[in-house]
Amino acid sequence: MSAETPSEKLARKIIERLIREGLITERAGAKMLPKLADGTLQAEDWRLPLELGNTKARKR
């Protein structure tokens, strides 16, 4: 029996894609994953990692 709920499976896919697209870092993705799955990823939780990702992208 798989322990992952559909939300957890989907959250993993979304985070992987966000990392792949260069929108967030892997570290940020790991932090976001559980909150994304259980519905507690608030506006600021989205904004910060995407801003940080943005900063890194600008630096590059």
Add this chain to the structure above:
Amino acid sequence: MSVAALKQLSIQYLRGAVAPFSLTFEKAKKLTVVYGENAAGKSTICDALEFLGKGQVGSLENRGLGKTGRYWPSSGKKLSDVSVTLQTADGAVCKAMVLKGGDVVVQPPELRPRVEVLRKRQILALIEATPANRYEAIKRFIDVSGVEDSEAHLRTLIVKDLKSGRDQAVARIDENAKTIRDFWESAGKPKPDPFSWAESECKRDLTAVALEVAALTALQTAYTRLLEYPQLLKSKSDSLDAARKSNTAAEGQASTAAHSIAKDASEIVSVLEAARVYLKKVPSPAGCPVCESSEKVAKLSERIEERLGGFSALRTARAAMEAAAKALQQAESQFESCCENASRNLAEFEKRLAHSDLPDDLSKPSKIPSDISYLPSWLTSIAHVPPEWKKAENDRSEKKTFTETLRKALETWRTNTQAQKEIDALLPRLEKALEIAEEERRQFTDGILAGIAGEVGRLYEIVHPGEGLNKISLQLDSGKRASLDLGTIFGGQNTSPQAYFSDSHLDTLGLCIFVALSSLDGPENTTLVLDDVLASVDEPHVERVIEMLYSEAAKFRHTVITTHYRPWKEKYRWGWLKNGQCQFVELTKWTTQAGLTLIRSVPDVDRLRQLLAESSPDPQLVCAKAGVILEAALDFLTLQYGCQVARKLGGDYTLGDLLPAIDKGLRTALRVDVLATTGTGGKSYNTISLKPMLDELARIAQVRNVVGCHFNELSFALLDSDGLAFGQQVLKLIEALADEDAGWPRQGKSGEYWATAGETRKLYPYKKPT
């Protein structure tokens, strides 16, 4: 949860199990078919598995019984007597029982098996359910509400926070840009542009201006103070003059009054007044305080008052003179004080006028008066100058305010421009993230639904091959949350299967949906229980449903199917089905004493083998069993090759009808390739010709009638070995022709031979030789 194979299910006093009942599962067989007539206790086995796995007895649900717990025990038993025990191949045992409160408990809880049960009356549940209930049924596979909630927070951030924040920033930018432009225009549009000009303006140091403003303000304050003095000095001077005059007049009046009374009147009044003061302190003196005489001392006080009354005019004049003198003194003091203040303020003004922070070009008055008496005329002479100071102050204050406003506008413009830039940089990333989340969610749920629908379609195609009804779709209703539509393509149009499918087709669809859903969620851990579901399937499709269930059972931990469909039993009996994975058991009639009673249904070939293997085989039983097996084999061959057999009402053909129907040409051509596994795991076939067997059987077939069917004196002349030889010959034929696990060679896909499942047997020829 244990994933080991099931070994034994034991039921005590649950429903029909009035006596302890056990069902032992055959090793390495993942499908158990429980056959029994109605009321044999099949549902009790299903109830027991559901009781163990789900803590409920579903067969009693939705029958208007309310809480069903009291109906769980067998008649005469209590809830606490009920128990179901499952033993698995690894030796683990779990037991379900009912606690005092009615809750079902499984010990140990981690061994509670996962069980999915489908009953005949539930088969249409998912099809006939409302879209919301249908969603509920498969929610566990597609419920991504957690992600949806997080996604909603991101959407709010984009739409309500950032886009609205950006709009506000843009509005502020426009507003501040206009302010800067207005200032720039009023400044004469200096080059190169409004913002460069504003930048340089804002860099100006306003400290000097502020100091000038402060010095000008202080100068004007000092000047304003001086303006009070002309009036004040005049007022004080007038008061002094008036006091002087009043004093002179009072002195004259007092002198006149004194002269009119006596020369020493004034001194006498003084003595009398002093005596009055004395008598107030000493009301009853022993003698006169002046002459010490005690004569007339008693009325001394009245006499003093009487005499003073006579001097009242003088006294009034003297009091007026004293008051006038005092007023004069006061007026003189005030005038002097006023002059001092005026001088001090004039000095302060002079100091302010000489302050270095004052603008160099400021108009200043000529020489400051050294005598305060010239102040009024001097102030009048310079009255035109202070308005220039006010104007100079206003000019500088306006400049300060202008620069400060410009600076603030520029700062706000800069801040909002930066904010807009940051939002413009962030917003596309957030929008991209939202797009990804939405896309992944749609793909995820669509993928799962398509997977379920595809699996349903695949199973449905097995049951209804070539009918074109396998295009099943499951779609979430985008307009409603948690709503699932079931669709199909019928007559080239997308529609609901409920609208066009027959009841039987809907039943098989319901079964396929149930099996597909059960196989999605860890089937290797799931025991699938199908309680009499074949009763809903119409005859032409039953065999394919059985085939489908046989193949799907391999995915599950175990599958238990109960049925009262007799042909299944018969097909099993004759080895027509691929029985490799299947354990077939039969329940006999249920009784109030014994409850459920199990017999193992043995295929007739096995039974014949057993009869022949006995130490003293019974020729009559062997011939009887071998006879029907031979009839089955000949029936198969004659049908397969379209042999000519005289038609009979009822179709009960005998060996005498069937054996000759296999003519010489066919008999010669008939051969079977039997699969043999080599030592290296490879495959090879051993070819067996059926002709010698059929020839021999044709020769001795009469034994069957003589020994196996009827009482016949002819049998007296036959040896037991004749009957047994018949049985052995039939066994030889059937073992060559049919595979115990894979059934009979009925598949003709190759076009060259007839094969069993897995091609364990290949029967040649494909067609009867002409």
